[in-house]
Amino acid sequence: MKITIVGCGNMGLVYARAFLRYNIVTSGELLLVEKNEKRKEELKSLGLGSVVTAADPLIASSDMMIIAVKPQDIRELAPQLKAVLGKETILLTIMAGIKISLLESLLNHKHIIRAMPNSPVEIGMGITGFSANKNMSMDQIRKVENLLSTTGRTVFFEKEDMLDAVTALSGSGPAYFFYLVKSMIEAGKEMGMEEPVAAMLVKQTMLGAFHLINNANKSLDELIQTVASKGGTTEAAFSVFHKKEVGEGLSEGILAARIRAVELSAKASV
Numbered sequence: 001m002k003i004t005i006v007g008c009g010n011m012g013l014v015y016a017r018a019f020l021r022y023n024i025v026t027s028g029e030l031l032l033v034e035k036n037e038k039r040k041e042e043l044k045s046l047g048l049g050s051v052v053t054a055a056d057p058l059i060a061s062s063d064m065m066i067i068a069v070k071p072q073d074i075r076e077l078a079p080q081l082k083a084v085l086g087k088e089t090i091l092l093t094i095m096a097g098i099k100i101s102l103l104e105s106l107l108n109h110k111h112i113i114r115a116m117p118n119s120p121v122e123i124g125m126g127i128t129g130f131s132a133n134k135n136m137s138m139d140q141i142r143k144v145e146n147l148l149s150t151t152g153r154t155v156f157f158e159k160e161d162m163l164d165a166v167t168a169l170s171g172s173g174p175a176y177f178f179y180l181v182k183s184m185i186e187a188g189k190e191m192g193m194e195e196p197v198a199a200m201l202v203k204q205t206m207l208g209a210f211h212l213i214n215n216a217n218k219s220l221d222e223l224i225q226t227v228a229s230k231g232g233t234t235e236a237a238f239s240v241f242h243k244k245e246v247g248e249g250l251s252e253g254i255l256a257a258r259i260r261a262v263e264l265s266a267k268a269s270v
């Protein structure tokens, strides 16, 4: 399979490495388009694929093109891509907030998939929500799913609008988790622990608790109940969480993130 990656910053590089790791492509089948001169030199020295310009005619025979530039760069780049994009090439965009309809009109292209990954894709533990335009066949969607799966799990959404919710939930999600971990470590420090000790207790607790969610065969409420005995310490913590409406605050924050995703997407479409 021949793949072109346009924009080889953080995310573009993640995909290049993941595709090579899973033998989806060889370095001879990978074209890398990058504008940043320093980055171009780095890419050449890494030897992951051929570093080419956006005007290179080789791009036309790509089976797949991934657009991983910043959302604000796509309008300037679009005319160049339109000139070289093969008619049958599947276009996969990961640009936050850029709707499929905008790409259809900017590139006059038929086969488009829009995906929203999250940062753990970098270590192959991400989750990516994705949606396709109406011209994509099941076979084409599966091909893209296989590619995205090299960076973690995937969830397909019939309705593209759901990608705003994906952005708010799993896209921003790692930051919510880091915030929670940080707050717990701070509490450990307040109780007199050295930071590395508090961090070890919290991180291993999160890891163990995560595996219980998947393996204990209990609902989340049941899992909470197994730790929170009546009149005990966990209950004391929960009574503060309830009073301060921590759970509601978290949900409200996530809904606010979704509203912002919708706003940014609308702004990018004008």
Ligand SMILES: NC(=O)c1ccc[n+]([C@@H]2O[C@H](COP(=O)([O-])OP(=O)(O)OC[C@H]3O[C@@H](n4cnc5c(N)ncnc54)[C@H](OP(=O)(O)O)[C@@H]3O)[C@@H](O)[C@H]2O)c1
Pocket (backbone or CB within 6 Å): 006, 007, 008, 009, 010, 011, 012, 033, 034, 035, 036, 037, 039, 054, 068, 069, 070, 071, 073, 076, 077, 094, 095, 096, 116, 117, 118, 119, 171
């Ligand atoms: N990072 C995440 O966790 C994440 C998650 C979900 C979605 N995304 C999406 O992924 C995309 C890439 O994010 P990123 O963090 O990888 O950004 P990034 O590190 O800035 O990478 C984008 C790269 O594209 C280059 N570029 C800009 N215009 C170009 C052009 N005309 N031709 C070729 N290359 C061009 C940039 O060069 P310059 O630096 O010179 O501009 C930069 O090296 C964004 O659209 C973002 O919304 C990111």
